[in-house]
Amino acid sequence: MRTGLDSRLTMERSGFHLDMALGIDPGQTVALLGPNGAGKTTAVGALAGLVPLDRGYIRLDDRVLDDPATGTLVGPAERRIGVMFQDGVLFPHLSALENVAFGLRSRGVPRREARRRAAGWLEAVGLDQLSDHRPGRLSGGQRQRVALARALITEPSMLLLDEPFSALDVSSRAGLRRLLQDHLAGFPGPSLLITHDPTEAFLLADRLIVLENGSVAQEGSADQVRLRPASPYAADLAGVNLVVGTASGRVLTVGKHRLLVPEAASGQVIATIHPRAISIHLERPGGSPRNSWPTRIERIDHHADRVRVQTGHPLPVTAEITPDAQTGLNLAPGSEVWLSVKATEIQVNAG
């Protein structure tokens, strides 16, 4: 019997059908990506035990959590799955400390002991100074840290992270991402990260699953999904270019290449550039010269209404153009071209 999560989630809702196989090994993090309405929330509900499956099964380690065929259904309270909800969903009437201690108190841990351990967890997420604050007085990022501590304190068998970054600004995202990276690395069970932000998925997950219209559109490593998107959605959201480099002021250095970025930053950063923001020219373009560079086309992928062009040195990126443009420019693998991208099209995330 395999350990970790082994499941097949099949659910019928009015006009909606979810059917996906989902297995996650212990210590592994899988990111579930997909557009709104793809079924991500339904999958979370099924795994957390908030909505029963119609068919299929959910097994976690040696326990069957849901199996309609045998009538087995373990309630959310007994599943031992830690959930970090979208927007935190912290109890507004309890302090940060009491929020974190809630899971232990619910499992019968004495008050004093629960509070002591909760204080330790708040320290672990860097919030020990704010333990008596209610959620209303915490920032979005601080609330998510409390939510993470609250989910982890009960030592769950599995971790569900439902859109943990959706309500955060860029600077809080980086901090929370680093915190999650640390805690996911140390977490022994399987973790599922629900997100619609490919950057977070690439950075936190070992494996990506793209969910569309209730079924798996693509599954694979970050690179597989990014470079060979199997659907327009995957291409659109997972096909962004990730550029890791060192920032100094508004200049981002990647290897020997320099990019002008819209806002000042310093140190290690991750920049994202959407493929459609990159233009291809046959000759050196005018305008902002700093974000244009000569390169060679390595590969061209044709999709229904777009063409993805992969380029090589000095900054390997993927550009996306229309079939008409490809014909007009007469592009083929091996063509020498100029690329350009406006500084404002580059999104910088602290690394």
Added chain:
Amino acid sequence: MTEDHQDSIGTSRRSGSRFRPARRPPAFIAVPAAIGLALFALPVLGLLGRAPWSRLATLLGSDMALEALRLSAISSVSAAIISLFLGVPVAWILCRYEFPGRSLVRGLVLLPMVLPPVVGGAALLFALGRRGLVGSPLYEATGIVLPFSTGGVILAGVFVAMPLMVLTVEGALRGLDHRFERAAETLGAGRWTVLRRVTIPMIAPSVVAGIALTWARALGEFGATLTFAGNLQGRTQTLPLAVFVALESDRDTALALSLVMVVVSLAVIVALRDHWWRNG
């Protein structure tokens, strides 16, 4: 013309008045609001103006006044407590469970709010009176007679006031984000823990508001009480009944008792408001 227009925009921008929060409400709001407030304030002022201030202590020290005060305190507080323990579950059922005829049941629950209390009292009599639907077997079996007893006063109070509790709490439950309860479940909380540590604390401000409203309504209850429970000093004669009876013979006592009701009600409502509704 055009220049004037531009000029005025320019002026207002410069002064920044367009973005400043209004200091004074416009007349089309202020005038009806003032009339509305006057409708509340004038009767109270009228009462204060006619109140027999110098003899207040003597008038309120009479047996009739003291017993009415005591009875009103007991019956209104009891009615509020019973409404709490019965009304919250009713609100819960109405909010959380689907069942056929739910909208009819909701209408039934709110009926006492729109029925004239006298009709409510008569209905109570038909149901729970000594010859009533339930009252008759109850009397045969136990000898208990609800009308003309303090229990009857409390029952009448519950009947007219509980809808306010149901309404307030159902609104709060409806407005409560279910995700909080779900989050608690995923943290290992059983139904009782979820209820005790999440749901009830989160709707507590509304429950307290409901208690205040039901208490105030029960305190002021007159028609159903008189019809169902009658009027006997020390047993069923609450403040409103005492005021009504005294109004016909001893107006000063009636005014003194009315004054007590105004002061006590206002004090409790203002205190509760400051304490709970501000946070809630």
Added chain:
Amino acid sequence: MARRLIAGSFAILLFVSCAGAGTRGSDRVEVLVAAASSLTDAFRDIEAAFEEAHPGIDVVLNLGGSSLLREQILARAPVDAFAPANVAIMEEVRAAGLVSGSARVFARNTMTIAVPAGNPGGVTGLDDLARPELLVGLCAETVPCGRFTRQILLKAGVTARPDTEEPNVRALLTKVERGELDTGIVYATDVRGADGVIAIAIPEVYNVTTDYPVAIMSGTSHPEAATAFVAYVLSDEGRVLLGRHGFELP
């Protein structure tokens, strides 16, 4: 569904109010008569007969405890004619300068013991009002009916043990009629008009007689119509109707 229900209700209300307005021509003079609640049935008959005889006048009855009506009149309620159950109350209104002309007694009433049909309490006389196991209702002392009751009990030497003191006689009668009370003392006329209530006579030596005076209020805005109504109450037609409801006639 709900919207249709609401729309329907409003339509019915509108229809009813329009229909009401149609029969009640604005050219009719409105006479507001404040009358003791013990006069309810008799005055409803008189109102109907009077309006038939005087199509131009619309009589509006304000029925209630005499003391409450007195309070309303003393507070300058726009009453055109007043008929309390007690001469003393009329005198108080007169003392306030609110009576126009003279008050005339048009009916008399006596008190009686009322019991529900079947007389479950086995009441035979005034003494039974002291039985603790019976549910006894009296009129509140503040209304005339209550004062008469206490005069009777005092004369008979009975200490009644009331379970309720109703502020108006109609409420008391209803509770006896429903069997919620075993007995009560009401006006003789009340029992005559009620089904399911039996009268047990009070011996004449203990009983009291009350006079019903009627007068025009000095604040009336329709003196002719008010005069016509009062005249009708005192007329032979009026006396017939009052007699039919059990009132003794002066």
